[in-house]
Amino acid sequence: MARVLLFGPLRDVAGWRERQIDSPSLSALRALLTDEDAALGEALAGKGVQVAIDQALVRGEAALTAASEVAFLPPMSGG
């Protein structure tokens, strides 16, 4: 079960901040979240949304394990 984290406006779209989700890859995770919640799926694919796996930014596809931490990061606003 990967640990999935949403930040900033994504959390308001989804109505949650953190969930345990079983998924073999990032693309499978995106598909699963979109099936469940189309608005969230759209938001996750939005402009400037980055993904960090285990606190390192990734681009494109990535495998996930049960120990993965997947964070969806909307455009950073600064402090």
Next chain:
Amino acid sequence: MARVLLFGPLRDVAGWRERQIDSPSLSALRALLTDEDAALGEALAGKGVQVAIDQALVRGEAALTAASEVAFLPPMSGG
């Protein structure tokens, strides 16, 4: 007796920092100090030395009274 103050390197040239001197004008004071100590007279006429009377900068000649405070200010170095 005007109160005459020397600052910075002028003090080292003269060997004093403050004296009471009776003089009717700035030019008379300069002449008197130069008579007494030629090196000091030269230093007072040096490049960038300014004069303040009662804490206001003056240029050229000025009258002095017994209550005047005359300060010779060599080039300011900043802190």
Next chain:
Amino acid sequence: MMIELTDSPFDPGALLTAFSKGRRETGAIATFTGLARAEEGATNILELEAYPGFTEAEIGRIAEQARTRFGLHDLAILHRVGKIAPGEPIVFVATAAGHRRAAFEACDFLMDYLKSAAPFWKKEHGPAGERWVEPTERDHADRERWS
């Protein structure tokens, strides 16, 4: 090199006291403190979200850049997260260098990064409800000066 997040109010002066102590070759310390403004009486509360661990690491990468680029002796960054009331400090940055130009420029550089690109998400709670805030055009333009 201190880089920390905190969810409690802090005193920037106490940080400067600690940062300036015991330095013998540092001629210059510049600091910046960003405060939450009341915005003319609107009782705004600012809420800042970070990604603990990731946020400090990203700030650390830029801090290391600043250290090299400006030849800093040291730097410190403390950033609030959570809900922040008007008048409270949001961010404190201190830079130590041999001379003042480097200290000023590094502090300015770090603030431009922190205000426009650091991993924070910012929400304003005001009388009209809440809204997520993006960096201003000015923030982006300030950041461009260093590239």
Next chain:
Amino acid sequence: MMIELTDSPFDPGALLTAFSKGRRETGAIATFTGLARAEEGATNILELEAYPGFTEAEIGRIAEQARTRFGLHDLAILHRVGKIAPGEPIVFVATAAGHRRAAFEACDFLMDYLKSAAPFWKKEHGPAGERWVEPTERDHADRERWS
């Protein structure tokens, strides 16, 4: 607007604590602290002479310029005089403004003035004796940036 000279060591952090308190519309506070450097082990003592009254008044004129030019909410300047040991603060400048660019620039402007043209006379006491110090070319060039 505080402008003071002191012949005792001071803590810049205590000044920042006082300066940053109770502000609701100030978004930005920049500070600069100048410290006496040991200059690689030479046991230098710096001696600064001022003309009490005149020096504060001259600094006050420039501070008023800075306040108008940069739209400052407030500023504070504390400057040491007398003998200063390595590691001790020489000068502290704080500026408060709505936004950070104005606070930084005003602090930078005030420091350039204080380091190159303020009414101080500076002597270094080192192992090789004592000498009067003049502003560096760099100090003058920095000051020229604002004219």
